[in-house]
Amino acid sequence: MVKQIDLITLLERIEAETGCQCEVYQGITDEDALYIPVEDLGAVIGMLREDFGCYHLSGITAQQRESQPGEIELIYHFWHGKGLSLLLRLPADDPRVASLIATIPGADFYEREAAEMYGVTFTGREETPRLLLPDDWDQGPPFIRREESDG
Amino acid sequence: MDKISIPIGPHHPLLKEPLSMRIDIAGERVLGGTLRLGYVHRGIEKMATQRTYVQDVHLIERICGICSHVHTTTFCLAVEKLLGIEVPPRGQYIRAMMCELERVHSHLLWLGILAKHVGLETVFMHAWHDRELALDIMEGVSGGRVSHAANQIGGVRFDLSPEQVAMIKENVEKLKAQVSGVLDVIENEPALRARTQGVAPVSADLIRDYCVVGPVARASGIDVDLRRDDPWPPYDQLDVNVITRPEGDAWARTLIRALETRESLRLCEILLSQMPVGPVTVRAPRKVPEGEVVTRSEAPRGEVLYYLRSDGSDKPARLKVRTPTLAVLSLLPEQLSKIHVADIPVVLAGIDLCIACADR
Amino acid sequence: MKAGIELKMLKNLINKTYRWAQKNSIWVLHYNTGGCNGCDIEILDLLTPRYDIERLGIIAKASPRHADVLLCTGPVTLQAKEGLWQIYAQMPSPKWVVAVGSCSTTGAVFYGSDMVLGGVDHILPVDIYIPGCPVRPEGIIEGLLKLRERIIHGETD
Numbered sequence: 001m002v003k004q005i006d007l008i009t010l011l012e013r014i015e016a017e018t019g020c021q022c023e024v025y026q027g028i029t030d031e032d033a034l035y036i037p038v039e040d041l042g043a044v045i046g047m048l049r050e051d052f053g054c055y056h057l058s059g060i061t062a063q064q065r066e067s068q069p070g071e072i073e074l075i076y077h078f079w080h081g082k083g084l085s086l087l088l089r090l091p092a093d094d095p096r097v098a099s100l101i102a103t104i105p106g107a108d109f110y111e112r113e114a115a116e117m118y119g120v121t122f123t124g125r126e127e128t129p130r131l132l133l134p135d136d137w138d139q140g141p142p143f144i145r146r147e148e149s150d151g
Numbered sequence: 152m153d154k155i156s157i158p159i160g161p162h163h164p165l166l167k168e169p170l171s172m173r174i175d176i177a178g179e180r181v182l183g184g185t186l187r188l189g190y191v192h193r194g195i196e197k198m199a200t201q202r203t204y205v206q207d208v209h210l211i212e213r214i215c216g217i218c219s220h221v222h223t224t225t226f227c228l229a230v231e232k233l234l235g236i237e238v239p240p241r242g243q244y245i246r247a248m249m250c251e252l253e254r255v256h257s258h259l260l261w262l263g264i265l266a267k268h269v270g271l272e273t274v275f276m277h278a279w280h281d282r283e284l285a286l287d288i289m290e291g292v293s294g295g296r297v298s299h300a301a302n303q304i305g306g307v308r309f310d311l312s313p314e315q316v317a318m319i320k321e322n323v324e325k326l327k328a329q330v331s332g333v334l335d336v337i338e339n340e341p342a343l344r345a346r347t348q349g350v351a352p353v354s355a356d357l358i359r360d361y362c363v364v365g366p367v368a369r370a371s372g373i374d375v376d377l378r379r380d381d382p383w384p385p386y387d388q389l390d391v392n393v394i395t396r397p398e399g400d401a402w403a404r405t406l407i408r409a410l411e412t413r414e415s416l417r418l419c420e421i422l423l424s425q426m427p428v429g430p431v432t433v434r435a436p437r438k439v440p441e442g443e444v445v446t447r448s449e450a451p452r453g454e455v456l457y458y459l460r461s462d463g464s465d466k467p468a469r470l471k472v473r474t475p476t477l478a479v480l481s482l483l484p485e486q487l488s489k490i491h492v493a494d495i496p497v498v499l500a501g502i503d504l505c506i507a508c509a510d511r
Numbered sequence: 512m513k514a515g516i517e518l519k520m521l522k523n524l525i526n527k528t529y530r531w532a533q534k535n536s537i538w539v540l541h542y543n544t545g546g547c548n549g550c551d552i553e554i555l556d557l558l559t560p561r562y563d564i565e566r567l568g569i570i571a572k573a574s575p576r577h578a579d580v581l582l583c584t585g586p587v588t589l590q591a592k593e594g595l596w597q598i599y600a601q602m603p604s605p606k607w608v609v610a611v612g613s614c615s616t617t618g619a620v621f622y623g624s625d626m627v628l629g630g631v632d633h634i635l636p637v638d639i640y641i642p643g644c645p646v647r648p649e650g651i652i653e654g655l656l657k658l659r660e661r662i663i664h665g666e667t668d
Contacts (some may be wrong), residue, residue, distance in 0.1 A: 029232055029444045055359045058456045059473035066462060077456060081380065083445055106362030106481050132192040132510055134589040142197060142625065161594045164573035167551045168543050169591050190591045191545045194626035213620050216549025216645060260552065279559040297549045297645050507548050
């Protein structure tokens with residue numbers, strides 16, 4: 001059993017080590033969640049693995065909230081004895097975030113799915129080949145809400 | 152030797168689902184491989200946002216036919232958390248009992264497929280014949296062998312009568328005897344050991360890096376089982392034995408699933424003997440208040456994660472499903488780089504693929 | 512003229528024997544075009560001792576070149592439809608197609624999704640439709656027995 005991380009301790013450590021400003025997100029019922037800036041993702045993940053022993057990435061959720069259509073949100077779900085979710089906000093017209101596959105090879109499939117379903121670009125990896133969509137799919141990311149049609 | 156790439160699929164005699172692989176071999180050694188998923192992609196996540204929560208329970212059940220109950224259970228748990236309602240204890244016990252029976256039927260199904268690939272055709276016939284006992288139980292209580300529609304938001308759809316409870320106990324007894332025979336074969340049969348022992352061993356560090364879940368992770372010594380670590384009631388009142396093995400090879404993966412079957416039958420008996428009386432469901436409103444929730448469950452193949460966001464209407468705003476096979480498949484190219492050509496079916500069977508789950 | 516009639520009677524006898532042999536040894540090929548596996552494991556259940564479809568002369572084969580009947584499950588996803596067509600094209604005549612399950616009949620739960628066609632009869636000519644979600648093994652046997660009736664009467668698409 002992995003030792004559970006206290007959220008306030010984690011927040012203080014992140015701010016002390018990386019200097020980035022994170023805020024606790026209360027919106028997910030019964031789950032610890034943090035908003036972190038996009039550029040600090042690699043540093044936070046490295047700290048979680050080395051200092052807190054939190055290795056297991058359960059999945060990456062990509063979504064576009066109706067209240068903020070100009071943003072794509074990525075949620076990284078971790079498990080360390082209890083759940084921890086890291087939220088990132090990316091601009092919808094050019095969503096870019098650093099890829100994690102150098103540190104967590106298991107994130108490959110999740111990144112590829114977010115890339116093809118929402119058009120997110122993962123920097124630092126060669127390409128994101130298609131995972132689930134058919135080879136002849138040419139209608140763009142199916143989940144993106146476009147202004148002229150109803151997504 | 153020169154490298155040759157062999158394409159396998161999408162239709163192939165190894166598996167019953169379409170999956171395309173390109174395997175690189177040099178002589179008898181396999182160098183690696185790549186996968187192409189997507190043949191079973193039906194767009195379930197998008198469809199879920201176009202249907203109401205009640206319709207979604209039936210859609211989610213058909214993500215996968217083998218582990219259908221645990222998918223609907225996790226979805227119903229997520230919606231019930233957002234609604235703030237609690238399932239009555241008897242309903243919780245029936246849900247857990249169906250989950251354990253599903254684990255039994257899934258592991259026996261998998262065992263038959265592995266035995267067929269290894270060459271023990273008789274074990275395939277025996278395992279699937281015994282599996283019919285588990286399906287008889289599920290049919291006797293719910294009306295369906297494979298797709299039971301047992302869950303609804305707020306509880307379960309049916310109650311158990313005393314005759315049904317007696318029937319379940321009788322079938323569980325018979326299954327226990329059969330599973331002991333199967334365990335005997337796995338531990339002592341030289342043909343099975345020769346074909347699976349030492350094949351594609353996976354270290355615990357590799358499991359952690361690739362974020363693998365389920366029996367494949369437990370076969371390499373990782374001690375994680377969400378029935379014990381993140382229990383939904385009534386698992387918090389049960390004492391679940393988590394079985395791990397240190398070897399990490401195909402034989403360990405085989406043995407773990409057989410031992411888990413025996414453990415699931417034991418949990419079924421405890422659930423039946425301790426089942427409380429009372430109603431089995433509560434009424435759930437159609438519109439779900441705004442909110443987000445993450446729920447996790449232990450399916451027969453590992454950790455299932457559901458992320459659900461609601462916007463106050465009667466349809467979900469976003470549903471994200473992460474199935475265990477997707478986590479395990481990322482390890483496949485790595486596993487394939489260590490084996491001979493003849494071991495490919497054993498490795499594929501050992502990770503217990505369910506492409507319908509992975510593709511959604 | 513008598514020789515002409517006798518020749519015709521001989522031809523009829525040969526055809527009848529040929530169709531009798533065909534109906535008693537149907538070799539099936541099972542292809543999953545993107546279903547949830549519920550129907551597929553019920554089809555595999557037919558090979559097991561409780562339902563034992565081999566007593567009817569039906570064997571499951573792996574190669575399209577050996578098969579008479581294509582058992583399709585699944586709502587035909589866009590990615591899998593090319594494979595379905597190629598398998599059908601490789602099967603030698605006479606051949607029959609059986610759509611097993613509600614998904615391959617109409618698309619069932621997945622009807623309306625952008626990623627599925629919604630039924631095998633969008634691409635292939637189907638002889639027998641077996642509805643169910645999933646189909647019970649007895650239902651599949653009933654469908655295959657109806658197919659035998661079609662074969663013995665010499666109907667084919």
